[in-house]
Amino acid sequence: MLHHVRENASAAGLNNVTTLAGAAEDLDVIAESFDAVTCRLGLMLFAAPAKALAALRRALRPGGKVGLVVFTTPAANPFMAQPMQILLRHAGKMPPPQGQPGIFALGAPGMLERLLVDGGFVNVQQCAVALALAMPSAAQASTMMQEAFGAYRAVVSDSPESVRAAAWIEVAEKLKAFETPTGFVAAAEVLIPIQCEYYALEGLGQLLSNIDLVRSHLNTALHVSTILLTMYDGRTKLADQVTSEVRQHFGETVLRTVIPRSVKVSEAPGYSQTVLAYDPGSRGAMSYVDAAREIAQHGVRTDDEG
Numbered sequence: 001m002l003h004h005v006r007e008n009a010s011a012a013g014l015n016n017v018t019t020l021a022g023a024a025e026d027l028d029v030i031a032e033s034f035d036a037v038t039c040r041l042g043l044m045l046f047a048a049p050a051k052a053l054a055a056l057r058r059a060l061r062p063g064g065k066v067g068l069v070v071f072t073t074p075a076a077n078p079f080m081a082q083p084m085q086i087l088l089r090h091a092g093k094m095p096p097p098q099g100q101p102g103i104f105a106l107g108a109p110g111m112l113e114r115l116l117v118d119g120g121f122v123n124v125q126q127c128a129v130a131l132a133l134a135m136p137s138a139a140q141a142s143t144m145m146q147e148a149f150g151a152y153r154a155v156v157s158d159s160p161e162s163v164r165a166a167a168w169i170e171v172a173e174k175l176k177a178f179e180t181p182t183g184f185v186a187a188a189e190v191l192i193p194i195q196c197e198y199y200a201l202e203g204l205g206q207l208l209s210n211i212d213l214v215r216s217h218l219n220t221a222l223h224v225s226t227i228l229l230t231m232y233d234g235r236t237k238l239a240d241q242v243t244s245e246v247r248q249h250f251g252e253t254v255l256r257t258v259i260p261r262s263v264k265v266s267e268a269p270g271y272s273q274t275v276l277a278y279d280p281g282s283r284g285a286m287s288y289v290d291a292a293r294e295i296a297q298h299g300v301r302t303d304d305e306g
Contacts, residue, residue: 024042024056031059033061034064037059037067039068041070043106043112044102044104044105045151053116057120068112079133079141083174086167090166091158110126127296129296134186136183138179138184140184191226193227194246196229196239201246226295231261257294264283264284265282265285275288276289
């Protein structure tokens with residue numbers, strides 16, 4: 001992997017990139033020598049994550065930043081959870097107990113935040129982000145999982161060849177549930193933005209029918225997790241009627257935050273910018289920030305309930 005890092009850096013014209021092989025818990029770098037540290041989908045697999053965070057903190061300069069990414073819960077990540085369940089079953093093993101390394105070891109609400117706070121980090125912010133993995137086919141997704149997901153290979157590494165083969169065949173079949181007409185998409189959630197207009201409300205029914213078709217035939221885990229009301233004009237009765245109907249029908253799936261009709265939101269695409277870049281202090285931009293915070297809070301709450 002480090003070889004690929006060096007190759008990619010060279011191809012990008014970056015000549016100041018160096019690599020170091022070693023355990024994160026015993027990071028051998030000069031103290032306070034880095035402006036930022038990132039760890040993407042690795043911390044939950046460390047035997048001693050608190051010790052690794054202490055090593056990262058020693059490496060940071062005062063005021064430095066750290067960015068971490070971990071998986072949340074099995075319920076929120078069926079693409080990761082279901083194959084792991086299959087492999088564990090074929091290998092005759094149980095999931096790792098709480099506190100032991102595993103792909104969902106730090107996914108419980110507040111766990112990562114507590115680790116950082118206990119490690120002396122300040123201004124800690126945590127949010128849940130829904131991301132879809134898109135690939136040409138389920139077969140390629142299965143191959144990637146076998147070749148690149150070391151934690152998955154390790155589950156069946158000590159099993160007979162026949163057991164390993166049967167396990168990966170079942171995994172490949174399971175991943176077909178995530179295939180769509182345009183390829184493999186490991187998404188479990190759908191966010192629907194809906195204009196506070198009559199025709200948008202009419203079209204919502206057709207969209208939900210299409211989602212049901214995808215769930216029935218292609219992706220059984222797919223569900224509508226969030227509805228965001230947009231282009232709300234408080235001066236019209238129609239906007240209030242649409243808002244009321246959507247909230248009455250979908251309940252807590254609808255965000256409390258509503259995106260108002262805004263000139264700045266309409267102008268931003270003309271400058272190839274988001275409204276947050278175009279006019280971050282505008283009503284529209286601030287409303288989208290509020291919506292993002294609410295989505296993050298909603299994601300953590302949903303995980304906790306699951």
